[in-house]
Amino acid sequence: MTMLDSQLMLDSQPFVPEDRKNASVVSSAPFSQSTFPQTPSAPPAESSPAEFLNPTSVTVPSDSFPSDELFPPEPFKSQEEPSADAAQTELFETNPPPWELAVEDDVLLASIVFSKSPHGPYDYRIPDSLREDLKPGMRVGVPLGHRKKSTLGWCVAVKEGSAAHRKLRDVAELLDDTPLCDAALVRLVMWMGHYYQVPAGQVFDTLIPSSVRAGAGTRQTTYFTPAKDLTDEQISKLPAKQQAVVRLLISSGKPTTAAELAVAVGCTEDPIRRLRKKEILIPEVRREMHSNIRILAQHNDGERKQKLELTEQQQAALERINTAVDSGRGRTLLLHGVTGSGKTEVYIKAIEHVVSQAGSAIVMVPEISLTPQTRGRFESRFDSVAVLHSQMSPSERHYHWQRIRRGEVQVVIGPRSAVFAPLPNLGLIVLDEEHDTSFKQDSQPRYHARKVAHARAMALGIPLLLGSATPSMEAWHASQCGHAELISMPNRVANRPMPDVQLVDLRIRDERGGSGAISRPLHAAVLETIRDKGQAILLLNRRGFATTIQCPSCGHVVACPDCDMPLTHHRDGGKAMCHYCDYTIGTPPWCPACRFDGIRYGGLGTQKLEMEAKAKFPNARIARMDSDTMKRPGSHQRVLSEFRNGDIDMLLGTQMIAKGLDFPNVLLVGVINADSALHFPDFRAAERTFQLVTQVAGRTGRGDRGGRVIVQTFTPEHPAIQAASRHDYHKFVEEEMVNRRKFNYPPLGSVARIIIRGPLEDKTEAVADGILARLESARDLLGSEVRILGPAPPPIGRLRGKYRFHLLLQATEAAVVGETIRRALADFKTDPKDEIEFLVDIDPVNLL
Ligand SMILES: Nc1ncnc2c1ncn2[C@@H]1O[C@H](COP(=O)(O)OP(=O)(O)OP(=O)(O)O)[C@@H](O)[C@H]1O
């Protein structure tokens, strides 16, 4: 294996694959001593907080995740501090006598992590009363520092250990009856914490939805059972009503609420209260779901269902996936199927196979393509599907989570967070449109669902199926060096041809036509489409009306005071808005700088395009779809079903309309400006452009009437646009890989980014310089070859009033980049009064 192969996004095996059967069983001691070295005990009350803020000794060392053939040996190992155990034994000339050892080892310890600083893990003693019940994956209350109240923490391990020479404090209380995540998920949390350099407590907060943690939609109910050892004599001495209550309870033999008892006996709740006081009735409090949670019914958009006979190509793909499912091994499959090749049907059939063996599956899709159509396709084929989406109420989310955990759900469909769905018997994970950037979370923990899904699948010994018409460079590279198995579906179903793509060179005046965004050829094509009773889709990846507001007299650009980015003019309501922070003002009627009366709105957004389209095609029914028009729940679904029913002739909008839609009557797709993503200061700009154009082009020609695509561009010769216009994915990746290789950019090398932000520019920059110095010395100490760029202001130099600087680290191996940062920042602190934050983004997808 080469160095290059080894650091690929998909190849690292973060932890030892486990027997699938064991994976969902919660064991009380899933971590051996060697997996979790002795963690420090909780800071005692006497120590000042500052003493225990130092996180160096508490991070999980990188060698916790043993390597295998795909994961190169961690180069940095032996420099760990000697463990506390080793230090302790050195103090003794001879070993302690055996009886002392026995006493010491008798202590049961819990390793606890916290989501707020200090993050732990710290060791606590488990008191005898909790011995039986405390399991990893549960929340506990423990004493921490000087705090009066106990602090909420997560138990990550239960282990036997020594209490000698350590001041151990006791776990105070259990906050859950059963673990919120099983042993396999606890391990996933620990791995994520390590890989993404985030405290494990914060990963738990991401993994377990807040609605679940808060018990949304539940209430506490008290159930009564009769005390043990009640004699008939005791009972007959009770007043009549109380007797009746006790006898009823004994004869029914099931715990009952006070209200139910009162009704059954025909008394008030008073006798029950008295019995409780006398300890004849024993209360038990349970948390239960409300029976009346409103689960929003979601309807299909009207697509007709038919049983499909798989094409030969689909059948071959299915067989390979089924073989992988049956193999019981963790492996990655890349399903590269052109747009309209019928990937969804393959996923469904593969999941049917999993379900037939009592297994379950997760399907992740970009939120935006979680259309009623996608939903409907799955819901009509499985008995029990849980669809997770961002517009769910907390109680609804909690309700589904419980169903999923109880094993009542066969398929979970959702955006990236669905990767954490606590399904027992998970047999397959599918990541549809795996190239989509929404699979990366852009807040802490900045995880990528593909990477996490890979970790989870490998640990459980199940396949991860990646699907796309335009696979990411990472997935493609993995398939080329044997880390993922490539399954190709090069043809559309029913032998439909790929649509013809025509490039319109906007530099040529004749092509461009008059004023406006719709060129002459596109104009003609739309008219033709409408005449033929077909439908059209126009893509423009910018919302708003005008994207700049500039004074033609003094050149002043109206910008956001907090972000320095130009404000976008929105026509409805005459607002000028910052698209980075939502700062909004009334659009100024004259120049705020020189008072010139005649300020100009430049640049093109979807609102302006809509106006132009309505003027140019007065007979067409036109709908706009962007995040401004799709704010209300259900609006997405409504527009899509109108489009399906033929009540809309033209759909125009942002990338929302580029993904996953399958409407047979779309005869024309127009791309207003293919270059919009091309000139971003990002090494993935060409890849994004290729994907966007290919995906939107793929929305046409999906029926029997064929389809065509018109792509407007200022750079028709650009390789990404050329390749997209010929549906030539292979040519694109081949050329793009050469570019990546020049600078060892992913997937050939690994990148991490550190963002430093603060209210004062010079102080923020000074902190960034300080981090650079630490990174350099960590690199030298490790003897690693990491390229460090910056600190420099990123393209967005100021955001929400904070100045920003960033550093980029790049090396051939991910482990080297990670370890360099871990070492550099281990005990790095900033002065709290400067309010400077720094955050680490491993494998960033956004460099703005
Ligand atoms: N075996 C088949 N026979 C006939 N029609 C099929 C078959 N398989 C799928 N289809 C239909 O082909 C259309 C395209 O399928 P699907 O939406 O799954 O494509 P896709 O590969 O996911 O495309 P995209 O990447 O563009 O989303 C759908 O309308 C689907 O019902």
Ligand SMILES: [Zn+2]
């Ligand atoms: Zn702003």
